[in-house]
Amino acid sequence: MPIEGAEIVKAASLLGAGLAMGLGAIGPGIGEGLVGAKACEAIGRNPGEAGLLTRTMLVGQAVSESTGIYSLVVALLLLFVV
């Protein structure tokens, strides 16, 4: 069974989607873990400010998550558009 060019392109785009998602998830994972750990330390030291700290933590995590979201968008483009 001969392999045509379009199939190679499809296989490459699927492989690229998997690589983009897998590698792109490393950074946000580490970053969100660090933010959560520091927020836990801060809440342990100063429990009265827990509300403010949780709010700031969520915003910081969502910002550090954005690179992971970009890789998700790239992976979806590779899956459905290419």
Added chain:
Amino acid sequence: MEDLGVIHQLIVPLFGYEMTFNLEVIAWTWIVIIGLLIFGYLAKRNRSIVPGNLQNLGELFINQFYELTEDALDRRLARKYAPLICALFMFLLFCNFLGVFPHLGEPTSDLNTTLSMGIMGFVIAHYVGIREKGIKAYIKGYFEPIFFMMPLNVIGELSKVISISFRLFGNIMGGDIIVLVVSYLTFSLILPPFLIGFFFIFIGAIQAFVFTMLTLVYIAVQVK
């Protein structure tokens, strides 16, 4: 699985160009707007010292976001821009919760909605900056550390719009697709309601809050 990534579009030719309307997204956005109007009317109808259920909910939204705005900006600006921030949050929250209902989806899973919200926040932030600091101080802000940092500052401002809108869009659309794929794999048994609870309710609320907070922070950065 066949309806994954399918968008119903109305394409209208106009003077040689093609205008594209995403009909479903427009309908969902109008549902959200009408729902918000009804909520506002019902919450305002029987006002009393001891608030009823809906009035309590409305007061909760307004108090929380007024305090947040007052923390980020000062008191005078907070009176002016707290309604905007509160309305933005309520709109995005209702948008993200709309996907829970059958046959409906989130307007925010279309890039057009989130990008227009992001551009709106960008324009408002710069308008407030020019108005509060004056045009001279505003332009001087771009040449801040050294004068040849100007292109980097401009690119930084523009990339804020891209990052804020793609973050909301990617989260909501990614949640949609994960729920659809897992429902297909498990024949819609057991797992999908929990996934819907996580992705639509929890992530939707967090992302609406984050979008609102970031818009507020962008305004605050321009004012300072």
